[in-house]
Every structure is written in C-alpha cells, then in structure tokens.
Amino acid sequence: EAGVAQSPRYKIIEKRQSVAFWCNPISGHATLYWYQQILGQGPKLLIQFQNNGVVDDSQLPKDRFSAERLKGVDSTLKIQPAKLEDSAVYLCASSLVLGLGGETQYFGPGTRLLVL
C-alpha cells in the first residue's frame, strides 16, 4: 500500500513570498491533517479535514495560511506571505476514520521549508 505522499520535499523562499505544499493521502482515507513542526519541537496541528470539509482549523494562522481539499482527496497548504518564523517541516497525515478510538494516523515524509 502506498503511503502518504508530499511534495516538494524541500523549499527555500524569501520572506514575503508565497509557497504551496501538496499532499496525497493514502487511498480511501477520509481524514487528512496538516502539522507544522518547528526544529526541536513536536508536531503542532494546523488543520484537520474530513473528506472535503474542515473539521478543525482553530490553530491555523488564517491571516497567512490557507488549506483546501476540494475533492476530498489531495490537499494543498499555502502560506502567503511567508515569515521567517514559518521555517519548519510541514507534515501531512491521513487516517481511515475520524472519531473512533482506534484511529491511526499515517504521516508523510514532510516538506522542509526555509524562509530567508
């Protein structure tokens, strides 16, 4: 079974530029998550989708971050404009079912963003 795919793997941009990350979850997984992981810290959830609907985006900085999952499969996360403190690894995860105790998240390799 193919895992969660993310691209690009690395991105370097200058502050105030925009950037987009793409995630393709495991086939059939209805729930998709985006996390931000700053160096030395654990992953922090940004947004959670169930199919193509947003379940929770309370920790997403909406003034500069946006995310969509239009067809309930692939998802994109965008930052516009980027700030230096956005330098981090952006992780995508998917799971089969939301809300059951046995939910297991499968993570992609992440996109490493450096903002100069």
Added chain:
Amino acid sequence: DAKTTQPPSMDCAEGRAANLPCNHSTISGNEYVYWYRQIHSQGPQYIIHGLKNNETNEMASLIITEDRKSSTLILPHATLRDTAVYYCMLRSPGGSARQLTFGSGTQLTVLP
C-alpha cells in the same frame, strides 16, 4: 497545557528492553493513550495505543497503570534503528483536533 509528561531523553543498550514512561494524571475516562515515534528527518510513525488494558503488537508493548494516570512503552529488544523521539499523546473518540498535541517527547538513544 500539556496533558502528558515525558522525560526529555533516555539511553538504552542495544538488545536490552527500553522502557519509556509517560505521565497523564488528568486523563479522562474515554481518552486513549497513543504512542508515536519519529526517526530523524522522517514523519512520525504509529506504534501502539490502548485504553486501559495492556496492549502488545509486533513493535512494542504498552502498559497502562490501573488508575490510568501513567503508562510505559516497552521495546523488548531495542536495536540501533529504534533511536528516535517517542511521543505519548491522548485522544478521545471524536475529540477535538487540539488534542493532537505531540509535546516534546523523549529522545531515545540506543547505544551499541
């Protein structure tokens, strides 16, 4: 507020059991204990989860105390490839996504 507390680092000799503790004294009745690990430069990997009974799978064992206020992840025969950051987290069915807080985890170093 962090709901779980883990030591920042631990060492373990290769071939020996690694016992990683996690305190979760404010755990709610319907919250599961989950363990993930993250090997350097990779995404987190699911290890095991449990509610109140001890659990075992091909990767590890999870021991949850009777009062559920703490748990221990056991890697029975640690190898060098088990060197990683191990995260303990709590999640209830249908719980808010804000529960998905990994904290800082425990850096386990397996020594040859």
